[in-house]
Amino acid sequence: MSYFYFIFFIVLSCINVHCTTSLGTSNKRQTIEIIIGGGGNSGSTPVDCPPPPPPLCPPPEPESLPPPPVPKPPSPPPPRKVPTPKPLSPPPPRNVPTPKPPSPPPPLIFADQRLAVVYPVIQKFKNLITCDPLNITKTWMGADICKYKGFYCDTPPDNITATALASVDFNSFRLGAPSLDGFLDALPDLAIFHANTNNFAGTIPSKILELQYLYELDVSNNKLSGAFPPALLAKNNLTFLDIRYNFFSGSVPPQIFSGNNLEVLFINNNNFMQKLPANFGSTRILYLTLANNKLTGRIPSSIGKASALTEILLLNNQLSGCLPYEIGNLTGLTLFDVGNNQLTGPLPCSFGCLGSIQALNLAGNMLYGAVPEVICALGNLKNLSLSGNYFTQVGPVCRDLIRKGDLDLKKNCVPDLPFQRSPVECAMFFSHPRWCPFSSSYFYIPCMPSHNAHLSRNKTSSSAYKAPSPTYQALIRHRL
Numbered sequence: 273m274s275y276f277y278f279i280f281f282i283v284l285s286c287i288n289v290h291c292t293t294s295l296g297t298s299n300k301r302q303t304i305e306i307i308i309g310g311g312g313n314s315g316s317t318p319v320d321c322p323p324p325p326p327p328l329c330p331p332p333e334p335e336s337l338p339p340p341p342v343p344k345p346p347s348p349p350p351p352r353k354v355p356t357p358k359p360l361s362p363p364p365p366r367n368v369p370t371p372k373p374p375s376p377p378p379p380l381i382f383a384d385q386r387l388a389v390v391y392p393v394i395q396k397f398k399n400l401i402t403c404d405p406l407n408i409t410k411t412w413m414g415a416d417i418c419k420y421k422g423f424y425c426d427t428p429p430d431n432i433t434a435t436a437l438a439s440v441d442f443n444s445f446r447l448g449a450p451s452l453d454g455f456l457d458a459l460p461d462l463a464i465f466h467a468n469t470n471n472f473a474g475t476i477p478s479k480i481l482e483l484q485y486l487y488e489l490d491v492s493n494n495k496l497s498g499a500f501p502p503a504l505l506a507k508n509n510l511t512f513l514d515i516r517y518n519f520f521s522g523s524v525p526p527q528i529f530s531g532n533n534l535e536v537l538f539i540n541n542n543n544f545m546q547k548l549p550a551n552f553g554s555t556r557i558l559y560l561t562l563a564n565n566k567l568t569g570r571i572p573s574s575i576g577k578a579s580a581l582t583e584i585l586l587l588n589n590q591l592s593g594c595l596p597y598e599i600g601n602l603t604g605l606t607l608f609d610v611g612n613n614q615l616t617g618p619l620p621c622s623f624g625c626l627g628s629i630q631a632l633n634l635a636g637n638m639l640y641g642a643v644p645e646v647i648c649a650l651g652n653l654k655n656l657s658l659s660g661n662y663f664t665q666v667g668p669v670c671r672d673l674i675r676k677g678d679l680d681l682k683k684n685c686v687p688d689l690p691f692q693r694s695p696v697e698c699a700m701f702f703s704h705p706r707w708c709p710f711s712s713s714y715f716y717i718p719c720m721p722s723h724n725a726h727l728s729r730n731k732t733s734s735s736a737y738k739a740p741s742p743t744y745q746a747l748i749r750h751r752l
C-alpha cells in the first residue's frame with residue numbers, strides 16, 4: 273500500500289476512534305499521535321516564544337548563523353577584515369599564495385536523490401530560524417535527513433523503492449521564522465506538515481499548490497496573517513486543513529466549501545469577519561470549526577445539504593437570525609454548537625430528526641418558545657445546553673433530562689423552574705415583536721423516527737458526556 277493511502281486511512285480512522293494501538297514504525301505512530309492531538313513535546317509546558325523574548329527565545333545558535341566565524345587552521349583567507357586580536361600581525365598580504373587549497377567538507381552521501389534535493393532547502397530554512405528554545409535545529413546536520421528532529425521519511429507514492437521526505441512534525445517546537453516561503457513549498461514529496469505552536473510568521477506560500485501529495489496541513493497556533501490563503505482554494509489533494517489560532521482576517525472564500533477534498537477544516541480563533549456564504553451546504557467537510565471569529569448574518573438554509581457534516585462548531589460569533597429547520601436534515605451530525613451568538617426564534621422541531629446528535633449547544637442566544645419534546649427524546653443526546661435564552665415552556669421528557677443533568681435550562685423564562693431570568697427581564701424581551709420567516713417550518717418534523725414514537729428515553733446510562741470530539745479539541749490552542 274502506498275504511504276499516501278496508508279496514512280490517509282489512519283487519519284480517517286483515527287478521527288473517530290481513540291487510537292492506542294501501535295501501528296508499526298515510529299513514523300506512522302507519530303502520524304497517529306498527531307492526529308489525535310499528540311506528537312511533539314507533550315511533557316513540556318507550551319509557552320509562546322517571542323512575546324517575552326529573553327528567557328524563552330535565546331539568540332540563534334552560533335552554528336545557525338550564515339558564516340561560521342570560528343576560524344579553523346586550514347581555513348581559506350579570512351572572511352572579512354576584522355581587527356585581529358594580535359596587534360602585531362598584519363593582515364595576510366594578498367599576493368602570497370595560500371599554502372593549500374581549502375579542504376572541502378567531505379561530500380555528503382544521501383540515501384536517495386530525493387533527499388539530496390531537500391537538503392539545501394532545509395539548510396536554508398535553518399539559517400532563517402530566529403528562535404529555537406529546544407535546540408531542535410542542532411540535529412539538522414549531515415546527510416541523514418530522516419534522522420533530523422521533526423522530519424520523517426517514507427516511500428513516495430510514485431516509486432516504491434525510493435526514500436523521500438514524507439512528513440514534517442514541528443508540533444510544540446516553538447521555532448521562529450519570518451516566513452515558510454521556500455521551505456514548506458519546496459519539499460516536493462511532502463504529505464503531512466504539522467507545526468502547531470511555533471512562531472512562524474508571514475503567509476502560507478502560494479506555491480504550496482504544487483505539492484501533489486500534501487493532504488494534511490496544520491499550521492495552528494502560529495503568527496501567520498493575511499487573507500485566507502488563496503493557494504488552498506486550488507484543486508488539490510488537501511483533506512485536512514488546520515489554521516486555527518493565527519491572525520488570518522478578511523473572509524473565507526466560498527470556494528472552500530465546494531469543489532475540494534477537504535474533510536477537516538479548523539479555522540477557529542482567527543479574525544474572519546463575514547457572513548456564511550450561501551453555498552455553505554455544498555461542503556463535504558466532516559469536521560468544521562469556525563468558532564471564535566466574527567461571523568455575522570444567518571446560518572444559510574443550504575446547511576441541510578451538507579450531509580457529511582459530523583461536527584460543527586460555530587460558537588462565539590455574531591450569527592443572527594433564526595435557525596433554519598433544514599438543520600434537522602443532518603442525520604449524521606453528532607455535535608452542533610452555536611453557543612454565544614445572537615440567534616433568535618423558536619427551536620425547530622426538525623432538530624428531533626438529528627438521530628446521531630450527542631451534544632447540542634445553543635446556550636447564550638435569544639431563542640424563545642417551547643423546547644420541543646422530540647429533541648429531548650433523542651436517543652443519543654447526552655448534553656443539551658439551552659441556558660441563557662428565553663424559552664418559556666418545557667415538557668416532561670425535557671424535565672427528566674434536567675433532573676439527570678443532561679439538559680441545562682438555567683437563565684431562561686420558564687416560570688416554575690429554578691435559576692431563571694427575572695420576570696422583568698423576560699417581559700422586556702417579549703415586549704419587542706419577534707418573528708421568523710416560514711414560521712410553520714418550526715413545527716415541521718421531516719422525519720418520523722421510531723425511537724421518538726413514545727417520546728421516552730431508554731438509555732442504559734446517563735454518564736456525563738465526555739467530548740470525544742476532535743472539534744472541541746480544536747478549541748484548545750496547543751495540541752495536548
Ligand SMILES: *[C@@H]1O[C@H](CO)[C@@H](O)[C@H](O)[C@H]1NC(C)=O
Binds near residue numbers: 405406407
Ligand atoms: C540549548 O542549548 C543551549 C546552549 O548549548 C543550552 O544552554 C540550553 O540549555 C539548551 N536548551 C535545551 C532545552 O536543551
Ligand SMILES: *[C@@H]1O[C@H](CO)[C@@H](O)[C@H](O)[C@H]1NC(C)=O
Binds near residue numbers: 431
Ligand atoms: C526509484 O527510486 C530509486 C531509488 O532512488 C532509483 O534508483 C530509481 O531509478 C527510481 N525509479 C524510477 C522509475 O524513477
Ligand SMILES: *[C@@H]1O[C@H](CO)[C@@H](O)[C@H](O)[C@H]1NC(C)=O
Binds near residue numbers: 429484507508
Ligand atoms: C492528487 O494526487 C494524485 C495521486 O497521488 C495525483 O496524481 C494528482 O496529481 C494530485 N493532484 C494535485 C492537484 O496535485
Ligand SMILES: *[C@@H]1O[C@H](CO)[C@@H](O)[C@H](O)[C@H]1NC(C)=O
Binds near residue numbers: 573576577601
Ligand atoms: C435533506 O437531505 C437530502 C439527502 O441528504 C437532500 O436531498 C435534501 O435536499 C435535503 N433537504 C433539505 C431541505 O436540505
Ligand SMILES: *[C@@H]1O[C@H](CO)[C@@H](O)[C@H](O)[C@H]1NC(C)=O
Binds near residue numbers: 730
Ligand atoms: C428499553 O429498555 C428496556 C430494558 O433495557 C428494553 O427491554 C426495551 O426493549 C427498551 N426499549 C426500547 C424502545 O429500546
Ligand SMILES: *[C@@H]1O[C@H](CO)[C@@H](O)[C@H](O)[C@H]1NC(C)=O
Binds near residue numbers: 631633655657736738
Ligand atoms: C455540555 O455542553 C456545554 C456547552 O458546550 C458545556 O459547557 C458543558 O461542560 C457540557 N457538559 C458536560 C457534562 O460535558
